[in-house]
Amino acid sequence: MSELTIWTYDWVPEGPRGLVRDLRLRWACEEAGLAYDVRTVPFDERQTNHLARQPFGQIPFLDDGGLQLFESGAGLLHLARQSDVLMPTEPAGAAETLQWTIAALNSIEMVTVPWWFLTISGQADNPLTGWMSQRLGQLEDVLGQRQWLAAGRFTVADLLMADVLRVPLVRAFGQRPATEAYVARATARPAFRKAHADQISQFEQADAARAG
Amino acid sequence: MSELTIWTYDWVPEGPRGLVRDLRLRWACEEAGLAYDVRTVPFDERQTNHLARQPFGQIPFLDDGGLQLFESGAGLLHLARQSDVLMPTEPAGAAETLQWTIAALNSIEMVTVPWWFLTISGQADNPLTGWMSQRLGQLEDVLGQRQWLAAGRFTVADLLMADVLRVPLVRAFGQRPATEAYVARATARPAFRKAHADQISQFEQADAARAG
Secondary structure: OOOEEEEEEOOOOOOOOOOOOHHHHHHHHHHHOOOEEEEEEOOOOHHHHOOOOOOOOOOOEEEEOOEEEEOHHHHHHHHHOOOOOOOOOOHHHHHHHHHHHHHHHHHHHHHHHHHHHHHHOOOOOOOOHHHHHHHHHHHHHHHOOOOOOOOOOOOHHHHHHHHHHOOHHHHOOOOOHHHHHHHHHHHOOHHHHHHHHHHHHHHHHHHHHHHO | OOOEEEEEEOOOOOOOOOOOOHHHHHHHHHHHOOOEEEEEEOOOOHHHHOOOOOOOOOOOEEEEOOEEEEOHHHHHHHHHOOOOOOOOOOHHHHHHHHHHHHHHHHHHHHHHHHHHHHHHOOOOOOOOHHHHHHHHHHHHHHHOOOOOOOOOOOOHHHHHHHHHHOOHHHHOOOOOHHHHHHHHHHHOOHHHHHHHHHHHHHHHHHHHHHHO
């Protein structure tokens, strides 16, 4: 049995399939060649059934030989210290990778998630659109000048940033050709494609189990 | 001259004084006993004058002997690796500290900042209030059971979480006695008080220089 276990839901509706955040940890393990298992908690009553392990009722959480972490960003940074593929060990590259990983979580996703939430809630004249436009425009400028965000090569910062940006409503926001090329480049990677296919397959099998 | 330089604005209006995020890095250095200098970029025309160093026009950024990082969360995690005071070196404590640091950035601040932004924009019936109430309620449950978030003692995760929660509008949101006690406990620490006083003093001196 593997030392690494990624915990996710046992089933989700069709809408979020391919977007559930266990994919971030699967993708990282696939990039780094780290063996892992996937285990599940029940989606039904998710608000209360795993609060002891995740106080916000979210998934994923990661178990690494008994050491447990929730927050996908924390799981990614934890895995990144196990593989130079995810984060360079030399200090300048490590710092740049850390910086862009946090930027994905706290400068980009902090805008895209509430914007998306208001949009699907049917909020007229989404009041976060100006902020969204500014931040994604600044990121477009960065991505127009380089293939990957940090250290001159693909790192865990790209994995996370691309996962934030590939959400369909976010990806469709405005004309941002450098960002679109970046998302296409990241999601064409074999490690992403395997992680994505595995997540879809898991939830399809859960459909069959539910129907049966 | 110190190896560590914290970059911030040369001046800000009165409203944000005491809340500008260079305080997070000052506070961390004070807790850990790390020597540091503070240097400034012009607040006026901040949208464009330091984009080469910070693509979102934000401060702070940290210089550590020539190694540069933006994003306050990244600066904190970088500093945390230099001092056991900020983050335990033993694996379980380190993982728990990382987890709660990321939770502050991506589960709590991701809600409080857009909620606050809509509130001060005069948004009627702030559509993020339900989300805010849920997350802060879940955090209140956690803080009702422990003094500090990780490793049984104050860590950089508390520094960041308390800084997120002490924003006046956020602090005044609902009745959350355990959270209020936590914020009071964190901000009573001598390292916070020194960092806070130093930031206020810097901007007051800048007032004098502008007036002169």
